[in-house]
Structure formats: structure tokens, C-alpha cells
Amino acid sequence: MEINDQERWARVKGRLKAEVGDDVFSSWFARMDLEGVNNDTVRLSVPTRFLKSWVQSHYGDRVLNCWQAEEGKIQRIELTVRSAVLRTNATKPAANGQAAPFETRMAKPGADEPRQPGHQSAMTNDALGGSPLDARLTFENFVVGRSNTLAHAAAKQVAVARRGDSVMFNPLYIHAGVGLGKTHLLHAVTWAGNAGGERKVLYLTAEKFMYGFVSALKTHTALAFKEALRGIDVLVIDDLQFLQGKNIQAEFCHTLNALIDAGRQVVIAADRPPTDLENLDDRVRSRLAGGLVVEMGPLGEELRLEILKGRIAAAKSHHESFTVPDEVVEFIAKSVTHNGRDLEGALNRLLAHSKLTGQPVTLEMAEREVRDLIRPQEPKRVKIEDIQRIVARQYNVSRSDLLSSRRTANVVRPRQVAMYLAKTLTLRSLPEIGRRFGGRDHTTVLHAVRKIEGLVGTDSALADEIELLKRQLQE
Ligand code: ADP
Ligand code: MG
Numbered sequence: 001m002e003i004n005d006q007e008r009w010a011r012v013k014g015r016l017k018a019e020v021g022d023d024v025f026s027s028w029f030a031r032m033d034l035e036g037v038n039n040d041t042v043r044l045s046v047p048t049r050f051l052k053s054w055v056q057s058h059y060g061d062r063v064l065n066c067w068q069a070e071e072g073k074i075q076r077i078e079l080t081v082r083s084a085v086l087r088t089n090a091t092k093p094a095a096n097g098q099a100a101p102f103e104t105r106m107a108k109p110g111a112d113e114p115r116q117p118g119h120q121s122a123m124t125n126d127a128l129g130g131s132p133l134d135a136r137l138t139f140e141n142f143v144v145g146r147s148n149t150l151a152h153a154a155a156k157q158v159a160v161a162r163r164g165d166s167v168m169f170n171p172l173y174i175h176a177g178v179g180l181g182k183t184h185l186l187h188a189v190t191w192a193g194n195a196g197g198e199r200k201v202l203y204l205t206a207e208k209f210m211y212g213f214v215s216a217l218k219t220h221t222a223l224a225f226k227e228a229l230r231g232i233d234v235l236v237i238d239d240l241q242f243l244q245g246k247n248i249q250a251e252f253c254h255t256l257n258a259l260i261d262a263g264r265q266v267v268i269a270a271d272r273p274p275t276d277l278e279n280l281d282d283r284v285r286s287r288l289a290g291g292l293v294v295e296m297g298p299l300g301e302e303l304r305l306e307i308l309k310g311r312i313a314a315a316k317s318h319h320e321s322f323t324v325p326d327e328v329v330e331f332i333a334k335s336v337t338h339n340g341r342d343l344e345g346a347l348n349r350l351l352a353h354s355k356l357t358g359q360p361v362t363l364e365m366a367e368r369e370v371r372d373l374i375r376p377q378e379p380k381r382v383k384i385e386d387i388q389r390i391v392a393r394q395y396n397v398s399r400s401d402l403l404s405s406r407r408t409a410n411v412v413r414p415r416q417v418a419m420y421l422a423k424t425l426t427l428r429s430l431p432e433i434g435r436r437f438g439g440r441d442h443t444t445v446l447h448a449v450r451k452i453e454g455l456v457g458t459d460s461a462l463a464d465e466i467e468l469l470k471r472q473l474q475e
Contacts, residue, residue, distance in 0.1 A: 008070050009034040015066040020059070026220045028055055033082065040075035042067055045082040048227060052079050054254055130190075131208045131238070136314070137187035143306040147297035148181060154292055155185045158265055159192035163199050163233060169292035171256070171266035175273050176296035179339035182269035185296075186236050189267055199233035206243040213251055226255070235259055240270040244279060253284045260287070298338035305333040307340060311347050322354055328366045335374045346370040382425040382473050384436045390472055391418040394465070403438035417466065419445050420452035425473060 013032075017025040028051065035043040044063070046052050055063070056079055067074040139159070144152045151174050158172055176182050186203060193201035204212070216225035229235065235255075243252055259266050270277065273295070274288035299307065312324050328350070336346050349369045350361050359365065392399045395414035402415050415437065422433045423445065430442035430449075437445070456463045 005034060005037045008037075008067075011070050012063075012066045015069060016059075016063065019062065019066070022220075026223075028059060028223065031223070035080065037074075040073050041078055042074055042076070043078045043080065045080045047082050048230075049081050051223070051226075052081050053258065054226070055079060057254070058250075130203045131205045133187050133190055133203060134183075137184040138191050139188040141310055141314075142181065142184055142188055143303055143310060145300055145303035145306070147300060147303065148185075151176075151181075151185060151294045151296045154294055155189050155267070156192075158234065158267055159189045159201075161193075161265065167263055167265050170260050171268050171288060171291040173274060173288055173291055173293045174267070174269045174296060175271060175293070176269075177271060177298070177339075179341035180296050180299060181340055182271075182296065183238055184340075186238050186267065186269050189234070190236055193234050200231065201234040201236060202229075202232045203236040203238065205238045206240050209237060209252065210243065210245065210248045213248060229255055230258065230262070230264075232264070234265040234267065236267045238269050240268050241272060241277060241279075249280060249284065253281070253287070256284065256287060266291075299340060299343075301333055304336070304338075304343055305329065307343055308333055308347065311344065315347065315351055319351065319355065322351055322361075324350060324361050325363070328361055328363050331363060331366055332370060336370060337373065342373045346373050382421075384422050384426060384428065384433070386473060387418050387421045387425065388437075390469060391421065394469060405438065416448035416452050417469070419448040421466070421469060421473070423449045425470065 013025075013029065016029055020029075031047050031051070032055070033045050035045050037043070046055060060077065060079075064074070064077050067077065139156065142152065154169065154172050155174070157168065161167070174182055174185060190201045190203040193199055212225055213222065216222045243249060256266060268288065273293060274280075274285045277285060277288075280288075308329050312322070312329065316322050324347075332343065332346050336342050346366075346369070350366060353359070353365060353369055354361050388399050388402050391414050392402055395410070395417075397411055397414055401411045402418055404411070419433055419437060422428060422436070423430070426433075428436070430445045434440040434442045434445045452462075452466070456466060
């Protein structure tokens with residue numbers, strides 16, 4: 001290679017650095033070498049395939065332009081992965097033919113960068129330590145029911161796969177509402193997948209992914225972060241709906257593609273299907289939708305019962321005296337919402353109560369403790385006839401009095417109350433209510449509703465009366 005070429009390359013690098021900034025430059029170009037120049041083609045090399053595809057897709061044109069600025073005849077940039085690096089790092093051969101050797105090496109990012117070792121490892125530990133795992137969220141403690149059979153089976157499949165097994169679905173994308181077991185399943189995959197020590201399963205929340213990347217960029221080590229990511233067999237990302245920011249998404253997209261192309265498993269959970277992730281661009285969405293997308297439904301009553309029993313047994317192992325009568329378990333399973341978190345919350349309250357007071361858990365106590373977690377019942381449909389009947393009874397008038405045109409005070413007020421209740425407890429329109437009250441005009445109904453609304457604010461006896469009537473009607 002001519003000396004001139006190296007000098008030119010140094011100037012090209014200078015241009016690149018000026019254009020993209022120090023951070024980006026040191027992340028992506030610091031380890032790019034010039035291999036040679038042939039006529040109109042410049043051959044450059046980078047140490048990893050990942051780096052190659054990243055630079056190609058994001059900075060290909062830019063590199064070419066910078067070269068052309070130095071030497072007009074250059075038409076093409078050819079980027080290769082340096083084989084020398086491969087050889088020096090091939091000390092630990094891949095366990096099978098499946099994984100390319102350079103990828104195995106990536107489990108130790110920065111190993112070939114002795115210049116700043118402390119820096120590298122600190123970043124790597126932080127970025128790739130993964131998010132903390134909850135020891136209780138295992139497959140053993142995961143109850144399988146109709147709503148989660150498929151998600152569970154797929155997760156299990158991922159967890160028991162061995163290095164080199166062909167990947168059946170990629171990514172595995174699980175979506176469900178809050179508290180329906182996504183995180184539980186993802187932790188379970190991570191625990192089980194790492195158990196054998198053969199594979200590395202990394203669990204990251206989307207926030208951790210973003211944080212890791214941003215902080216890595218700040219410390220000029222995005223490269224190491226990327227490569228370390230590539231050293232894992234299964235990447236598990238929780239709460240993908242929180243992934244934000246254009247750069248982060250580009251980064252995520254690239255990581256996803258690189259991992260999937262390299263035959264690595266990706267598992268993702270989010271609170272909505274890929275098509276509803278408005279923040280992500282179309283390519284990412286379609287990539288996400290291209291694997292196996294599984295929804296987990298609400299926890300059915302049976303499932304809730306089983307989850308509760310498991311939780312109680314676990315609590316009992318720490319607090320021997322904690323016993324929950326069957327009727328209480330059934331009550332909670334029946335009445336507490338579909339959400340697993342509320343089930344846990346309900347149980348924690350019983351536990352706290354029984355520990356603090358030393359009192360046994362009873363149905364009455366449970367009803368009191370978990371009142372606010374109880375799923376609102378479908379509001380009962382109230383009929384206008386019922387309103388008229390109950391109001392008439394309350395004020396000791398007849399129903400026909402309410403419908404009549406009599407305007408004596410003892411009928412007018414109950415009639416207004418009844419119309420007010422009809423408006424607030426049913427979906428009937430004002431004209432419809434008017435018709436049902438002896439063919440009155442809708443303005444009469446409106447007047448009655450306003451009148452009572454006004455009085456309720458000042459007349460507490462009337463307010464109580466109306467409360468009582470409402471309760472009778474809704475029971
Ligand atoms: P998500 O991540 O979907 O919001 P989590 O995984 O955090 O929900 O679950 C909320 C709570 O419900 C956790 O305590 C979890 O252990 C429990 N849970 C949900 N589904 C199940 C299940 N199928 N078996 C056992 N526990 C479950
Ligand atoms: Mg979660």
C-alpha cells in the first residue's frame with residue numbers, strides 16, 4: 001500500500017470525525033483500518049461483522065463522500081471483517097458449527113482493547129449485567145391456564161433450547177395487559193435458560209436497554225456495548241412499549257436484526273401487539289410481527305385461585321401461622337380483578353394484617369382489607385318502573401300520582417326525584433323519560449333534574465334520601 005493512501009486515510013478519518021463528532025467516531029470508526037486502494041475502490045476493514053453491517057447501513061455514504069472529497073476517483077467502499085482478529089481470538093472455539101467464531105469471542109467485549117480496560121469492563125458490567133431478576137418468578141411458580149397456555153409453551157421451548165438448536169420462532173413476542181404475567185414468564189425464561197451454564201440469557205427492561213446504550217455512548221463505549229450484546233444467546237426485553245427515541249430505536253432495530261440473523265433468540269414482552277407500537281418504525285414492527293406473536297388473556301377465576309394458593313403456600317413457608325381459610329381464598333379469587341398484581345396485593349394485606357394484629361384471617365376481615373381491589377360489578381340495569389315504584393313507596397304516594405298532572409307539593413317533589421333518578425341511573429333520554437312520566441315535555445324533565453341537582457348540594461337530608469334510594473335500586 002502506498003504511503004499516500006495511509007495519509008489520505010488519516011485525512012478521511014479527520015473529516016469523518018469532524019462530521020459525526022468524537023463520540024460517534026470513536027464508537028464506530030476508531031477500529032476501522034485501511035486495507036488498500038484499488039483503482040476506484042477503497043477496501044476498509046473492521047473487527048466484527050456487526051460493526052461492518054452497522055457502518056454499512058448507517059455511514060456507508062458518508063464514508064464514501066469523505067473519501068471522494070480527498071480523492072475524486074473513488075467510487076466504491078468495500079468493507080470487510082478483519083480475519084486477523086478472528087484468528088487471534090479463536091482460542092475458544094465455538095461449541096458447534098452454528099455460531100460464527102467471532103461471535104463467541106464477543107462474550108468478552110473489549111478484550112482486544114488493552115488501552116482502556118477498566119473503562120470497558122465497568123461499562124460492560126453495568127450495561128450487560130441485565131436487569132435484576134425476581135427469584136420467585138420461575139416456571140415452577142407460573143400457573144398455566146387457558147389464557148396463557150401458548151405463551152407458556154413457547155417460553156418453555158425457548159428456555160430449554162440448547163445452543164445450536166435451530167430457532168423455531170424469532171422473535172417470540174408476548175403481549176398482555178398489566179399484571180397478566182409477562183414479566184413473570186420472561187424472568188422464568190431467563191432463570192431456566194441460564195441454569196445449565198451453557199447459554200447466556202440476558203434480561204433487560206427496555207429502559208435498561210436505553211440506559212445502557214445512552215450511557216455507553218456517553219462514555220464512548222457504544223461499540224463494546226453492542227458487541228457484548230452479541231455475545232449472548234438469548235436476549236429478553238421487557239416492556240418494549242417504553243422504548244423511546246429515534247437513535248435508540250435505530251439501535252434496537254439493528255440489534256434485533258443482527259441477533260436474529262445470527263440465529264440468536266430474541267424474546268420480547270409488551271403491553272400491546274407489534275402493530276400498536278406507534279413509536280416504532282414500520283420495519284421494526286414488521287420484524288417483530290414476523291416471529292411468533294402470542295397474547296396472554298385475562299387470568300380466569302380458576303387461574304387466580306391457583307395463583308393465590310401458590311402464593312399462600314409460599315408465604316406460609318416464611319410465616320408459619322399464616323392460614324387463609326378456603327372461603328377467603330375463593331372470595332378473593334372471585335372478586336379481585338383479573339390482574340395478578342392485585343391478587344398479590346390482596347394477599348400481602350391479609351398477611352400484613354394477620355402479622356400486625358395476630359388475628360386469624362376471616363372472610364369479614366378479607367372483605368374489609370381488599371375492598372378497593374374488588375372488581376366493579378357490572379352496574380345493574382335500573383328500570384324506570386322500579387324507580388317509580390320505589391320512589392312512590394318512599395314518599396308514600398301512589399305510582400299513578402307520580403304520572404298524573406297533579407301539582408301539589410307532596411307529589412311534585414317525589415316526581416322530580418324520580419325523574420332525576422331516571423336520568424342519572426338509566427341511559428334514557430330526556431324526551432323518553434318525559435313520555436314515561438305521563439307524557440311530559442323534555443324541558444319539564446330537565447327542569448326537575450336541575451332542581452334536584454341544586455337541592456342535593458344544600459339539603460343534606462334530601463341528599464341522604466337520594467343516596468338511599470339509589471342504593472335500593474342498585475342492589
Ligand atoms: P406483567 O409483567 O404482565 O404486568 P407480572 O408478570 O408482573 O405481570 O405479574 C403480576 C403478578 O401476577 C406477579 O406477582 C406474578 O407472579 C403474578 N402472576 C401473573 N400470572 C401468573 C401465573 N400464570 N402464575 C403465577 N403467577 C402469576
Ligand atoms: Mg411487567
